[in-house]
Amino acid sequence: MVYPIVIYGHPVLKKVSVDIDKDYPDLDKIINDLFETLYYSDGLGLAAPQIGKSIRIFVIDGGPLAEDEPEMADFKHVFINANITEKYGELKPMTEGCLSIPNLREEVNREYSIRVSYYDEKWEHHDEIYEGYKARVIQHEYDHLDGVLFTDKVSPLRRRLLKGKLAAISKGKFEANYDTILPGQKIKSD
């Protein structure tokens, strides 16, 4: 099932999500739905809060980047109860976007490398080090679980300049080829 994507300004995007158990209801379906929604909306990663669920899961599929970033070609992962335990290296700037903030791209500084522990969809535990683009996408999705969006990380000056644009986005003034839930609209619970 393809979910509509929750848009900037909706309170669910600011909530801190909770860890889940192995027997969380319909977990397999939620994971499938996250991937389906990700593919439908042409994203690289999608976190559960973006479909209105405050639980600590996100999915990444770097396939669409394969041409420009070959290391991302086979990078398809489910991260459950992820925990970034270390960040290393200098902060590096890179332009990011987000399905919850359509038509806006901004430069964001993040650490080059991270160590992350998580469970996968088979509930196997991993403790891994990632760098470069992979570390970038993981950090972006992980932030969603803590109610943090990439626009929270741009410089204070940029943020002031973005205020009007973000207000317009939260009122539905954007083009997206996927269904959305604006602030004030109810999230359907299934």
Ligand SMILES: [Zn+2]
């Ligand atoms: Zn995002």
